[in-house]
Amino acid sequence: MDYKVTVATGTSEYSGTNNYIYVTLVGENGESEKTLLDNPGLDFCRGAVDQYTVKSSAPLGRLLLVKLEKQRYWVEDNWFCRYVVVEPPGAGGVLTFPCYRWLVGNVKLEIREGAAKRGSEDSLPQELNHRKAELQERQNTYRWQAWAPGIPKCIDAKTEADLPQDMRFDNEKRSDFESSLHYALIELSLKKLVIRFGKSWNDLDDFKRIFWKLRSPIAEYTMEHWKEDWFFAFQFLNGSNPRMIHQVQKLPPGFRVTGDMVQIFLKPNTTLEKEMQDGNVYLVDHAIIESLPTNVIKNQRQHIAAPFCLLYEHPDQGLIPIAIQLEQKPRRHTPVFLPSDPPLAWLLAKMWVRHAEFQVFQVLSHLLRTHLVVEVFCVATMRQLPAVHPVYKLLTPHLRYTLEINCRARTQLIAKDGIFKRVVSSGGDGLLVLAQREYKVLTYRSLQPKLDFQDRGVSKLKKYFYRDNTLMIWDAIQRYVTGIVSLYYPSDSEVLEDTELQAWIKDVTEEGFANVPKLGMPHELTTKTDLITLLTVVIFTTTAQHAATNNGQFDWCAWVPNTPCTMRCPPPTDKDAIDMQLIMDTLPDISQSCVEMAITWHLGRAQPDAIPMGQYVEDYFTEPEAKDLIAEFQKDLRDIDESIQEQNKGVELPYLYLCPSRIENSITV
Structure with a gap:
């Protein structure tokens, strides 16, 4: 019996091989001959799709394995x-x-x-044994590790070389x-060299001297408009941290602002109390970074504040x-800053x-709530x-x-001697403390955007493009996941x-998220709806949520x-004592x-090998x-893309x- 076999080699660099490749076909009635697939070095080149004949002395029946x-x-x-076709x-x-x-290596x-x-x-x-053997091998290879107490577990690998x-x-x-990191750091060194032989920071315009080649249209727009109040507020809605703003009906106990202080900034014939009751007042509260241990850079203690912003x-x-x-x-002399204060x-x-x-x-929003949350699902998927x-x-x-x-x-980034330790005020001990605080309050509910927007009371907030685009993408993912789950799980009982x-879900919750006390993720999946919601959360987090941050x-x-990575002087307590010299001494x-400029360019730039979402x-x-379901999903995404571009x-x-x-299909940077 002759079986026609096609073998496809990967298309990336060094995917091909000059080693010996053998194939054996396994059917329900037996196995074929172990067949050497042609001469080493002549086939299996990068991107090759090679065809062969594999012989069997008798019909193999339904083919199960290669x-x-x-x-x-x-x-x-x-x-x-890539694949084998028989x-x-x-x-x-x-x-x-x-x-x-x-x-x-020499491997089967x-x-x-x-x-x-x-x-x-x-x-x-043969099928049952293969499933069992594959998982046993994977569980030996993919092991959990507690990188630090109080945060989710990760892959047991000291460096990427151990993966x-x-x-x-x-x-x-x-x-x-x-090479992009090297390029960014070379430009950084050139800038520092040029500036060192010139003058140091004297005023805000001096920051223009580090723009050079690393720039973008929005970065330049930011440079021109960053002092304007509307632009400052816009970033809470559509910047890199669009998940903090929430509606308030009353002020937090420690916030000393009064209605009389802000009356002039409200519409005529109203009060702060009335505007809060009408749902027009919002708060950004950074309580999570209060009293955070601060970094020491070049023997100088850095500073952090935990502000309220109304x-x-x-x-x-x-x-x-x-x-x-x-x-x-x-404290007694803690000021409340207002738009009517001296401009500086x-x-x-x-x-x-x-x-x-x-x-x-x-x-929190980027590293912990996307990268490290998704790593838990990645390790559990490979293990289970x-x-x-x-x-x-x-x-x-x-x-x-x-x-x-x-x-x-x-x-490289958050290690004891990493980039955060060199330039960020929360680098070092503060970073871990901040992470531990976040995971004490992280909830599964907050990872579901519809519930998150509802809980924050922002459903009617105007020009919240992050929210509007997020909801379109969430619905598209949910439709796709519903189709796939329904295809393989006809009813709840199969789940x-x-x-x-x-x-898998037990590994996720009891191993990966063992140190997240308020997560609220189910430890057992009992219905299709449970499964659909969870899978939608995972795919949304790996794609849209990561892209947004x-x-x-x-x-x-x-x-x-506009967004300083550290502050070198403590927060001001006297409004009248603030001058340009204090600002320049405070900024990085x-x-x-x-x-800061080089690393954010390196991490935020479009990746040349990016696979777009879907x-x-x-x-x-x-x-x-x-x-067919994948094709429908891709059409939904194209329609959303066209809608956003048109808007x-x-x-x-x-x-x-x-x-x-512009969204990658996975977290790759």
Whole structure:
């Protein structure tokens, strides 16, 4: 019996191999001959799709597995296999075996036929044994580790070099990531050198001297408009930290603002009390960073404030700030800053709020609530779901590169001697304390945008483009996930009885999120609705939520006075004593400013190898019904993209971070 076999090699650099490759076909009635696939060095080139004939002395029956084996030929040469296609003799049709794995060393690998199956749908010993063996191997490879107490667990890997090859960056990605960082730091060094031979910071215009090549249209717009109150307020809605603003019916106990103080900023014939009751007053409260341990940089203690910022949706002016207090527990001389104060006093108060925003969005909104939350799902997926499982097939494209970028963050960004320690006021001990505080209050509910907007009372807030775009994308993901789940889980009972799925959610909640006391995520999935909601949260977090916090960070941080990474003097207590010299002494110095600009450019720039949201370059699903659902999802995303682009035509300050074409399919940076 002759079986036609097609083998596809990866398309990225160094995917090909000159080693020996063998294949064996496994059917319900037996196995084929172990067949050497042609001459080493002649086939399996990068991007190659090679065809062979594999013989069997008797019909194999229904094909179950393809066994691949790689053996060294002269030198070790890793190989990336995309897929294997088998055409049995006769009219048996064509079967696809997705692989998308690296074969490293002298290794054997078994891959399943592409149809997604729950464990209960397998009955043959070969299928059941393969599921069990695959998970045992994965659980030995992907182990939990507590990186620090009080935060979710992560992958057991000291550096990215300890990760399995399948979780590593491709060579092109690694080269680009490291060269872009090198480029940014070289420009940083040149700027510092030029400025060192010139003058130091004397006034705010001096910050223009570090713009050079690293710039963007919104960064330049920020430079021109950052002092304006409407622009300051706009960033709470559509900047890199759009999740903090919430409606208030009454003021927090420690906030000393009174109605008389802000009366002049409200519409005529009203009061602060009435406007709060009417739902027009909002608050941004940075209590989470109160009394945070502060960093020491160049033997100088840095400073952090935990401000209140009160905002009012004026019928004519839109959202504007009307009061700022820089301490949660005011002392006798703690001032409340107002727009009617001396201009430099009001400006410095806003800078302190933006400085608090830098700490919260970088450490909490970005790193912890996207990167590290998703890492839990990534590790649990690799440990508990075999490659043939429908949920594995659904999630794995959205987990690409996340483990490596997180390992790099732990070793390069937030390590004891990392970039945060060098230039950020919460670097060092403060960063861990901040993370631990966040995870004490993190809830599953807050990861679901519809509930989050409802809880924050922002459903009617005007020009909240992040909210509007988020809801469109959430609905599209939910429709797609509902289709996939309904395809493989006809009723709730199949969800409840899926032992692999239950082991997965148990690993997520009892291992990964063991140190998150108020999370409220179910430890057991009992209905399709439970499963749909959870999977929608995961995909939304890996795509849109990460894009919303990551992709604009250079736009809002490149002009350093708009979002300073650190403050070198304590918060002011005397409005009349604030002058330009105090502001310049407080803002980051030349070196800190250059590093902030370089790193936010490096992390926020568009990635050359980015896979846009909903584009599945690897065909894990092979069934026509699943492919139809993917096509519908992609159409939904195109429609959303066109709608957002249309809304932003001719807009002076566009909000395009949540265009699906600009959102990556996974967290890769």
